[in-house]
Amino acid sequence: MTEQTNQTDTPGAKPDLSSEEATRHRAKMEKRKAVQDAEVAGKTIEKGLLMVHTGPGKGKSTAAFGLALRTLGSGGRVGVVQFIKGAWHSAERDAFAAFGERVVWHSMGDGFTWETQDLARDKASARRAWDKALELMADPAITLLVLDELNIALRYDYLPEAEVVAALANRRDGLHVVVTGRNARPSLVAAADLVTEMGLVKHHFAAGVKAQKGIEF
Amino acid sequence: MTEQTNQTDTPGAKPDLSSEEATRHRAKMEKRKAVQDAEVAGKTIEKGLLMVHTGPGKGKSTAAFGLALRTLGSGGRVGVVQFIKGAWHSAERDAFAAFGERVVWHSMGDGFTWETQDLARDKASARRAWDKALELMADPAITLLVLDELNIALRYDYLPEAEVVAALANRRDGLHVVVTGRNARPSLVAAADLVTEMGLVKHHFAAGVKAQKGIEF
Numbered sequence: 001m002t003e004q005t006n007q008t009d010t011p012g013a014k015p016d017l018s019s020e021e022a023t024r025h026r027a028k029m030e031k032r033k034a035v036q037d038a039e040v041a042g043k044t045i046e047k048g049l050l051m052v053h054t055g056p057g058k059g060k061s062t063a064a065f066g067l068a069l070r071t072l073g074s075g076g077r078v079g080v081v082q083f084i085k086g087a088w089h090s091a092e093r094d095a096f097a098a099f100g101e102r103v104v105w106h107s108m109g110d111g112f113t114w115e116t117q118d119l120a121r122d123k124a125s126a127r128r129a130w131d132k133a134l135e136l137m138a139d140p141a142i143t144l145l146v147l148d149e150l151n152i153a154l155r156y157d158y159l160p161e162a163e164v165v166a167a168l169a170n171r172r173d174g175l176h177v178v179v180t181g182r183n184a185r186p187s188l189v190a191a192a193d194l195v196t197e198m199g200l201v202k203h204h205f206a207a208g209v210k211a212q213k214g215i216e217f
Numbered sequence: 218m219t220e221q222t223n224q225t226d227t228p229g230a231k232p233d234l235s236s237e238e239a240t241r242h243r244a245k246m247e248k249r250k251a252v253q254d255a256e257v258a259g260k261t262i263e264k265g266l267l268m269v270h271t272g273p274g275k276g277k278s279t280a281a282f283g284l285a286l287r288t289l290g291s292g293g294r295v296g297v298v299q300f301i302k303g304a305w306h307s308a309e310r311d312a313f314a315a316f317g318e319r320v321v322w323h324s325m326g327d328g329f330t331w332e333t334q335d336l337a338r339d340k341a342s343a344r345r346a347w348d349k350a351l352e353l354m355a356d357p358a359i360t361l362l363v364l365d366e367l368n369i370a371l372r373y374d375y376l377p378e379a380e381v382v383a384a385l386a387n388r389r390d391g392l393h394v395v396v397t398g399r400n401a402r403p404s405l406v407a408a409a410d411l412v413t414e415m416g417l418v419k420h421h422f423a424a425g426v427k428a429q430k431g432i433e434f
Contacts, residue, residue, distance in 0.1 A: 022336060029334040043427035057413040059270065059280035066276075066283030066309070067432065073312030074431040092283070095290030098315040117246040119239060143431060176432060193421040196274040201412035209410065210260035214291040214360060215284065215393060 048175040049193040050168055054151060054184035057198030064146045064178040065092045068103070071176070076143030077102045079136035083129045083158075083181075084109040084149040090217055104142070106132050109149070126158035137171055144176045151181025154188070165191050265392040266410040267385055271368060271401035274415030281363045281395040282309045285320070288393070293360030294319045296353035300346045300375075300398075301326040301366040307434055321359070323349050326366070343375035354388055361393045368398025371405070382408050 051067075053060035068078040078096075085107050096103040108129030110116045130153075136145050153159050169191040171177055179188065189195050211217060268284075270277035285295040295313075302324050313320040325346030327333045350367075353359050370376050386408040388394060396405065406412050428434060 025336040026334045033332065033334070040427070043422060043425050045424070045426045046429055047421075047426055049421055049426070049429075049432060052418075053276065054418075055416065057415075058411060059276060059283075059413045059415070062283035062287070063276035063280035064283070065286055066279035066281070069282055069286055069312045070279070070308045070434075071431040073308030073310065076431050091287045091290030093290065095286045095316075099312075115250065117243045117250070119242040189418065192419060193424065193426065194275060195418035196276045197416035197418050198274075198276070199272065199414035199416050201269075201271075201406065201414050202409060204264075204266055204410040205260060207262070207410065208260050209262045209264055209266070210257070212263055212266075214288040214293050215266060217287075 051178045051194040052184050052188060052192045053180045053196050054182060055197035055199055056182060057200040059198045060180040061148050064180050067178060068144060068146055071144040072099050072102055077141050078144050079142045080105045080146045081129050081133045082107040082109055082148045083126055083153045091214060108132055123158045126153040130159055147179045149181040150179045151184045154185050155183045161185055268395045268411040269401050269405060269409045270397045270413050271399060272414035272416055273399060274417040276415045277397040278365050281397050284395060285361060285363055288361040289316050289319060294358050295361050296359045297322045297363045298346050298350045299324040299326055299365040300343055300370040308431060325349055340375045343370040347376055364396045366398040367396045368401045371402050372400045378402055
């Protein structure tokens with residue numbers, strides 16, 4: 001990676017700012033910094049987080065994989081279980097190959113339910129995926145577990161919601177879990193530490209742009 | 218990476234589903250698949266996308282880095298310019314080191330404005346970062362450009378909004394750009410192909426949990 005970090009001194013032309021304006025800005029920012037510092041000081045708990053990425057917008061799985069990347073950058077290990085995706089190829093999976101044994105990846109799905117058209121098969125696949133998730137949750141080497149599209153499996157009742165949410169809530173100390181997919185169940189939201197709703201403001205699919213390599217897959 | 222893909226046949230016990238229910242499900246899903254296939258067939262345009270991740274929720278930068286990972290997995294090259302972050306260390310940056318020269322990373326900021334307390338310095342840093350962004354936009358080797366926290370620089374008027382939005386709108390063919398940060402400008406939203414608003418449903422900071430390695434940094 002080519003790196004560059006610019007900071008500290010900034011020689012050269014300064015924008016036109018009166019010293020009065022600069023003083024006002026400094027005073028305002030000093031106050032703001034004091035508030036920020038107090039807020040940070042008030043947060044002392046460290047814990048494994050249960051995180052949920054839901055909503056109709058793009059970025060639910062992508063942010064989960066970004067989090068996986070951050071975990072890898074800080075020396076951790078990542079488990080991924082995909083509940084819906086199975087056969088199809090994904091570029092992020094290829095990228096994670098760069099991290100060797102530090103990523104354990106299981107694509108356990110059979111594809112979307114309108115592809116399989118077989119509910120019994122969908123349920124059996126979801127159960128196998130959940131068993132794999134339980135196995136990884138018990139593995140002390142794993143720092144972060146990504147349960148990709150688990151929300152879809154719960155929404156379609158492929159898995160017993162109460163059992164799944166209880167197991168996630170009772171995960172071992174220090175384990176971070178991210179669950180992705182639209183329509184997160186309220187009981188999962190209640191059990192979670194962090195819930196982000198990806199809202200769709202504007203999507204290029206609506207303008208006739210197709211799914212593209214490197215962006216959608 | 219340890220890999221496993223389960224699919225096709227699912228031997229063993231099937232859940233208890235009447236054949237009538239299975240037939241109904243299949244008919245419903247056949248219809249749904251026809252709708253999906255027609256939708257996909259209707260999208261034929263390929264283009265470099267201007268994407269915006271905004272909103273108060275977590276995941277804006279994280280999803281951008283997840284997208285970078287996907288680009289790398291599909292053989293592309295990534296440029297990153299960070300407009301606010303400067304000195305401080307980030308785990309995702311370490312992780313991208315695994316991809317060697319395929320990631321070009323520039324952290325050009327001086328930190329949040331309440332840290333620097335110097336508006337002239339903030340503006341000069343933003344200008345340098347924008348110049349670097351323009352340089353990478355012109356580099357045909359770059360597939361995806363991440364402009365991290367550019368929305369913040371625009372919001373505080375560190376950069377001329379009209380100039381920045383025009384340059385992004387007129388990017389070269391095929392270049393994907395992601396802009397992150399809260400409070401995206403309406404003119405940027407108007408120019409974008411994809412806009413996702415990360416909504417804050419629930420955050421662990423509110424429960425006193427502090428920023429943790431591998432999750433927040």
